[in-house]
Amino acid sequence: MVPPAGDGSSPAPIDRPIIEFLQTRLQATNQVEQATITDASDHLELRVVFASPYYPATVDEATLTVRWYTNDDFKLHYREVHPERAWECRWDRHPNPHNTRDHFHPPPTAPTPGDDASWPTDHRDVLTLVLDEIEERIAALWDE
Secondary structure, three states, rough: OOOOOOOOOOEEEEEOOOOOOOOHHHHOOOOOEEEEEEEEEEEEEEEEEOHHHHOOOOEEEEEEEEEEEOOOOEEEEEEOOOOOOEEEEEEEEEEOOOOOOOOEOOEEEEOOEEEEEOOOOOOHHHHHHHHHHHHHHHHHHHHO
């Protein structure tokens, strides 16, 4: 049995080819200002900065960090920075003591425990799901 990873990580290594694929896919869109693979806190991850024209002026910065592991565990963390607060949520698949393997940490604070969920198995489908939900969020921001 694999021990739980309460820090949002996985017992498997990062799947660099998938991270690089996602980087290429995201860099090709006008919504993304920058997509960079970084080695943050001993974890290889993709850090995506969304282009500011897609957001109202009330959003200082919007980012998505992606970790995808060789066992298909993942962590996708979306975060908006506003002048006086942050708004964030997270889509996760990893063993942990607080939820099922697939779970969602809802906005605006991405609390733990999150909500049990079920995610697609393919990384492309997961990315599509996440980007669709981010698009819905952007539309809601413009409606405020």
